[in-house]
Structure formats: C-alpha cells, structure tokens
Amino acid sequence: MSSFAPTSANPGTSAATKYDADDAEFFPGIPKIPFKVDAGPSETLVFKQYNPTEVIMGRTIEEWLRFSVCFWHTFRGTGADPFGFPTLKRPWDDGSNSMANAKRRVRAAFEFFTKLGIKHWTFHDRDIAPEGNNLAETNKNLDEIVELVQQLQTKTGVKLLWATSNLFAHPRYMNGASTNPDAHVFACAAAQVKKCMEVAKKLNAENFVFWGGREGFHSLLNTDVRSELDHMAMFFKMALAYKKKIGFTGTLLIEPKPKEPTKHQYDYDAMTVIGFLKNYGLDKDFKLNIEPNHTTLAGHAYEHDVVLASAFGLLGSIDSNTGSPDLGWDTDQFPMDHKHASHVMKVVISQGGIEPGGLNFDCKVRRESTDLRDMFISHIGAMDTFAKGLKIAAKVIEDGVMAKCIKERYSSYKNGIGAKIAKGDASFEELEKYVMEHGEPEMRSGQQENFESILNFYM
Structure with missing residues (x-):
C-alpha cells in the first residue's frame, strides 16, 4: 500500500467548479461496463471473463472475488514519480486541498464504482479529507466528507471494504508512528487511528487495515529494536481495546512489506507478521492483508505470502496488484497474469472464500496512461484476469489431479x-x-x- 502523491496545479478552479453540481457527470461517454461473451481483442471497455452472476463452485464470481477500488491511487494519484512531475490531470480536480475539491473527488469516485459495477472501495483517512491546522479541524474536515460518503454509499449500494490511517506521509511520522522514539508522535498516531476507527464503524467498514510504512529503520546504530517492537505491539493492543469499546465488528488486518519507504520494515513478510502476532498474543485478533507486489519485494514468489497466511488461518484480504521484479521497487501495477491470479484464487477457494476481505486493486495506472478511459480499462483488465484465474483454479481443484499428486x-x-x-x-x-x-x-x-x-x- 502506498498513498497518494502530492497534487499539483491542474486545469484550475474555474474549470473544475462545473463538477460541483450534484448531477454532474464525471465520465461522460462511458456507460456502465457490460459483460460481452463474444468481445473482440480491441474491445477493452467490456468484460470478457468477469460475469458477476456466473456461478463457480456454488458461488457467483462476484461473491468469490469481492473486488474493491482503492481511492488513493485511482483518485489521488497524479502520475508523479521521483524523476517527473504529475501527468494525470483530472478535469474535476483543481489540485487544491480544499473541501470542495475533496467532495468532487468523492463524487467522481462513486460514479466510477457504479459504472465499473464494483461493490467495494477502500481509503486512507487523509485521502478523502485534507488535514487542518490542528487535530480538531482535521477531524471536522473528515466528518464533513464522511457525511457525503454515507449518502453516496446509501445511494449506490457500494460498501467500504476497509479504511486505514495514513501514518507515513506527514513529516511528524518521518521516524515512524507507533515505533517513533518520541511518545508525542505515538500519541498523534493513536489519536488519528481512534478517529479513523470511529469513521470505519460509522461507514460499516468490513475491515480496518494497518500498514506500517515507516515502522522500521534505516540504521541499527540509532535504533532500539526491541523497544520499537514492544511499542508497536502496545499500539495494536490499544486499537483492539478501542475496537471492542466502540463495538466495531470489522476484522483488524496488518499488511506486510519488507522495505520502502524505510530500509527495513518490521512487517517484512507474512511469516514475520505471524511471528510478531504470536509473540505478543495478538494472533487471535488480527489477520493479514497480503499484497503480492510486496511479497515479491521480499524475494518470494508472487503467491508465497497468500499461501503462508492462509496456511495459518490468517489470510484476511488481498491487495491484488503486481510489480516488475526486474525493477526492484514497488510499482503497484494492475495484475494481468492469469497464472499468478490462478495461484491466488486456488488458495481463496481452498480456504472457503476471502470474505469479509476482498481483492482490492491497490494499483495505479502508469504515468503515461493519461486518458480517463485508461482508469476503466486497467480495472477491467485486472477484473477479467482474476475472473479467468478463478475459473482455472476451480477446474484444478475439481479435477483433483494436483491434489492427488501432492497427497x-x-x-x-x-x-x-x-x-x-x-x-x-x-x-x-x-x-x-x-x-x-x-x-x-x-x-x-x-x-x-x-x-x-x-x-x-x-x-
């Protein structure tokens, strides 16, 4: 998981304000995406494999896959990278951190979800609402956006798969959040998660994710590893206690990643997180959100962490993306490999499904894919890939040949x-x-x- 890149000036306030009307259309000319069984290779705005009502092994494809769109890459991504300025300029986004701009982004997102036919979404707290000058103002901004989100969720039927707190982008978290050597920063992180968990409950989120983007170290010379791990465990125990106090029923998930932005992160891979949870007595209350792109960064096969987490009964959800191992960094690409998808779906079927988790597209279009239709085509291609992977996995399991060989x-x-x-x-x-x-x-x-x-x- 990674959050949005800093925004820069887009077409301008005057051009964006035409999208402020409640009935504004953000994706004109793009209808609700249909399933077309006889689609040709150049027809990329149709589903060729993903027929949501088709039944596979007793469930519909939609029920097996539980697709979700992530807000941060799809609606806050700008295409900026360490070597280049933003390239993705959306007509409704004026580049500001105003509340009006935040509301336009949210309305655009729900039109996108609806036209894509997807039933779930995910967000970081700071993706959907800007920070204010202090915590009270920040919380007020978030509450105002959440009110709009509630209306749109009710209107469209789209559900919140999970929420999470961005505890890595703000300068205060440069040395970590729950592992920060400054207790004041630890307190800021706790206050932020407290509010986000309240929002998650209000929006009926099915899960809540923790990603420790800066929970790690760059040098062991200035790091007390055991203290930091103890503090992180205490943070999770506080979150668990607050979950119970407010009656939030969603699953708490931890997302492993070996590096980036720190040199080494404490949630290195699935087995590292499982060991951490068992050591601190948290393995009955937390599960894992696995991102295969992170798995390959750890030097493992694409499906490795999905298999390991499931083997211990701790696979809770999947950030279904991929990367370019030859590059060596986290590229968050859309998954288009049928073999990778079939490996993942074989695990999901074998454990009886992924609910209340899902397959969240923690993916971003390439900075060169600048058209609005590219936002749809990328998701459609990934959804078709996993639908095909599901069908392949189901056939492998039904035939039983591989299972017989393993036995x-x-x-x-x-x-x-x-x-x-x-x-x-x-x-x-x-x-x-x-x-x-x-x-x-x-x-x-x-x-x-x-x-x-x-x-x-x-x-």
Missing part, C-alpha cells in the same frame, strides 16, 4: 513410522532404531516439472 508425495506420513511422527508419538530414540533397521531411504523425485506441466494444462 501421494506425503503418503509416507499416513501409516507406520510416518503416522507416529505426524501424531507426535515418535522419539529420537525410536527414529534412530528405525533407521538402523531399515537403512537409507529411497530417493524420491520432487517432480517439480511434472507439477508445472499439469498446471500449464489448465492455462
């Missing part, structure tokens, strides 16, 4: 000495005796290429 590979643990090991009834002494009597084991092939060939059959 056979571990069959030695079903009886004899293997069964005793699996049950925890064996000892070193007994196993030594077994080897003395039976000698060296046979060489058994791992058959990696065989498994890869089987999967390719379904592609």
Whole structure:
C-alpha cells in the first residue's frame, strides 16, 4: 500500500467548479461496463471473463472475488514519480486541498464504482479529507466528507471494504508512528487511528487495515529494536481495546512489506507478521492483508505470502496488484497474469472464500496512461484476469489431479513410522532404531516439472 502523491496545479478552479453540481457527470461517454461473451481483442471497455452472476463452485464470481477500488491511487494519484512531475490531470480536480475539491473527488469516485459495477472501495483517512491546522479541524474536515460518503454509499449500494490511517506521509511520522522514539508522535498516531476507527464503524467498514510504512529503520546504530517492537505491539493492543469499546465488528488486518519507504520494515513478510502476532498474543485478533507486489519485494514468489497466511488461518484480504521484479521497487501495477491470479484464487477457494476481505486493486495506472478511459480499462483488465484465474483454479481443484499428486508425495506420513511422527508419538530414540533397521531411504523425485506441466494444462 502506498498513498497518494502530492497534487499539483491542474486545469484550475474555474474549470473544475462545473463538477460541483450534484448531477454532474464525471465520465461522460462511458456507460456502465457490460459483460460481452463474444468481445473482440480491441474491445477493452467490456468484460470478457468477469460475469458477476456466473456461478463457480456454488458461488457467483462476484461473491468469490469481492473486488474493491482503492481511492488513493485511482483518485489521488497524479502520475508523479521521483524523476517527473504529475501527468494525470483530472478535469474535476483543481489540485487544491480544499473541501470542495475533496467532495468532487468523492463524487467522481462513486460514479466510477457504479459504472465499473464494483461493490467495494477502500481509503486512507487523509485521502478523502485534507488535514487542518490542528487535530480538531482535521477531524471536522473528515466528518464533513464522511457525511457525503454515507449518502453516496446509501445511494449506490457500494460498501467500504476497509479504511486505514495514513501514518507515513506527514513529516511528524518521518521516524515512524507507533515505533517513533518520541511518545508525542505515538500519541498523534493513536489519536488519528481512534478517529479513523470511529469513521470505519460509522461507514460499516468490513475491515480496518494497518500498514506500517515507516515502522522500521534505516540504521541499527540509532535504533532500539526491541523497544520499537514492544511499542508497536502496545499500539495494536490499544486499537483492539478501542475496537471492542466502540463495538466495531470489522476484522483488524496488518499488511506486510519488507522495505520502502524505510530500509527495513518490521512487517517484512507474512511469516514475520505471524511471528510478531504470536509473540505478543495478538494472533487471535488480527489477520493479514497480503499484497503480492510486496511479497515479491521480499524475494518470494508472487503467491508465497497468500499461501503462508492462509496456511495459518490468517489470510484476511488481498491487495491484488503486481510489480516488475526486474525493477526492484514497488510499482503497484494492475495484475494481468492469469497464472499468478490462478495461484491466488486456488488458495481463496481452498480456504472457503476471502470474505469479509476482498481483492482490492491497490494499483495505479502508469504515468503515461493519461486518458480517463485508461482508469476503466486497467480495472477491467485486472477484473477479467482474476475472473479467468478463478475459473482455472476451480477446474484444478475439481479435477483433483494436483491434489492427488501432492497427497501421494506425503503418503509416507499416513501409516507406520510416518503416522507416529505426524501424531507426535515418535522419539529420537525410536527414529534412530528405525533407521538402523531399515537403512537409507529411497530417493524420491520432487517432480517439480511434472507439477508445472499439469498446471500449464489448465492455462
């Protein structure tokens, strides 16, 4: 997860104000996106795979995938990067941090959700409402925008998949939020999350996400690692206590990432977060929001953290994006690889679904993709990719060929000495005796290429 880039001057206030009317249309000429079974390759404003009402393994595709649009990249992204100025200039956005501009962005977003046919969205608190001169003013701004959001959610039926607090962009958080060596900054972060959790409850959010963008270090020379981890755990315990106090029923999620913007982040990957949660007794109250692009930054395969989190019963939601491993940084691209999508959806099906989480497109169009239609085409392509991945995964599971091969590979643990090991009834002494009597084991092939060939059959 990463937040919006700083805005710069867009077409100007006079050009944007025409979108202030309640009935203003932000995407003229783009209708509600249809499903077209016989669409040709050049028809990119139609769904070719994503038929929301189609039933796969007892559920509709829409129910399996639970797609969500993220507000920060799609409606606050400007295309700016460390080497270039903004390129994405939206006609309704005057580049200011005014409340009027914030309201235009929100109204544009809900028109986008509706035309895309998507049922969920996500945001950071600072994406939707500007900060004021103090906490009271900031909270007032947020309340005013939330009132509009409530009206639009009711009108459109779009739900809030999750909310989160931006605890990394403001200069006060340059040394971290819950891990900051200054207790005053820790208190600011706590106050911000308190308010955001109240907003999440008010908007009926199904989850609440924590992403520790600056919860880490650049140098161990000036870092007390254990104190920072203890403080972060205390922060999560306070959040859990407040969740219970206000009656928020959503799932609390932590999103792993190994680096960026810090050199090393404490939520490095899925197993690091799982170990942290278990060490501090939080594993019954938190789950993980996995972003595969972050997983590859940690040096793992695309689906690695999804598989690991699910294996421990802690996969709560997925930020479905991808990156360019050859570049080595977080590019937040739209997922367009069927094999990656099928790996992820095989896990989702196997664990019985992702609800109350979903597949959130934490993605941004390339800075060169400057047309309004590119906003739709990117999401449509990603939605089709995961719909195709779902169908592939369902076929793999229904056929059972791969499952049979895996079962056979571990069959030695079903009886004899293997069964005793699996049950925890064996000892070193007994196993030594077994080897003395039976000698060296046979060489058994791992058959990696065989498994890869089987999967390719379904592609």
